[in-house]
Amino acid sequence: MSDVAIWAVPFGLVGGRLYHVITDNDLYFGAGRRPIEALFIWNGGLGIWGAIALGALGAWIGARRREIRLAVLADALAPGLLLAQALGRFGNYFNQELFGRPTTLPWGLEISPEKRPPGFGEFATFHPTFLYEAVWNVIGMALIIWLGRRFALGHGRVFALYVMWYCAGRSWIEMLRIDTIELNDVLGLRWGVWMSIVLFLLALGYFVRAGRHGPREESPYDPERRAAWLARTEPGPDAETDTSTTEADPAPDEAR
Structure with a gap:
């Protein structure tokens, strides 16, 4: 990694x-x-x-x-990406940026007057969209881990679930935000919403197509393949020692 x-x-x-x-x-x-x-x-x-x-x-x-194999790598990375994005969103809190519409809910976020967009100066608290997305991502992380194990998903389908989950959440969270960018309004929707819709459909199509390959791939751990790779990339006594160790490994699944 x-x-x-x-x-x-x-x-x-x-x-x-x-x-x-x-x-x-x-x-x-x-x-x-x-x-x-x-x-x-x-x-x-x-x-x-x-x-x-x-x-x-x-x-x-x-x-x-x-x-x-990229599909195996992507499936392994997907849950961690959601957690990383959840942590990253707290930067919006410290910077007082990318918040949502005004709200009087108890968890409303206080924004300094100089950080409020034009036309929202009289409001003090706003939807903490950074928090909504962080919670959404953490829930998604747990969900795709469970689904991936429960149904032995592989061939990139766990990553496709990650994309679908994130896009589904981003679409409604995006509708709450009041920040403006140059491509903010395209046919009545924010640019981020359109991106979420397109990527969700692409990920869904890939998920269905990849399902034809069946359950998750076999373990990518292959002692002979790893020995050959070490011989090419790390020639010398160390590589030979590692080669003999991996070839004698009686339980590749446990090593994985």
């Missing part, structure tokens, strides 16, 4: 930033703006859709270099 992350994380950061700049380019290329600030990622501005897209490309490169 660490070797794959070396590729996936930088690709994800670049993708997230590109998506943000493209969908809200007036912040950087509008009149009186400084285009160089598009590179200032420490000032905020990362889009999850772009991060997932290019992050997946980076993961694919890392998986190929390690001779790991």
Whole structure:
């Protein structure tokens, strides 16, 4: 996972930033703006859709270099991605950003006057959409772990469930938000809602198609394959020692 992350994380950061700049380019290329600030990622501005897209490309490169099947890797990563996104959303709380419509509910989020959008200055508390999404993601993490084990889902179907679950939650949470971006209103819906609908349908189609392959794949642990890989990548006495150990392993399932 660490070797794959070396590729996936930088690709994800670049993708997230590109998506943000493209969908809200007036912040950087509008009149009186400084285009160089598009590179200032420490000032905020990362889009999850772009991060997932290019992050997946980076993961694919890392998986190929390690001779790991991408579908197996994606299924293993899916629950952790939901947890990571849940933790990441608390950055919105500290930055007082991406909150929802005004509300008088007991868990309403207090927003500083200077952080409120134009037209909402008289309201003090708003829907904590960051919290809604964090809770939604944690529930989804537990759910897809259970479904994956209960029905022996494999061939990328656990990852497809992750995409469907996240998109289903993001669509209704997005409707609560009042932040504005350049592509905020497309045919009466926010851009994020359209993205959620399209990606949900694509993930659903993949889930149905992948179901034809049957239950989860056999364990990817293969002593002979690993020995051959070690011989290519780590030649020398250490590789030979590891080769003899893995070839003599009588219980590959337990090793997994």
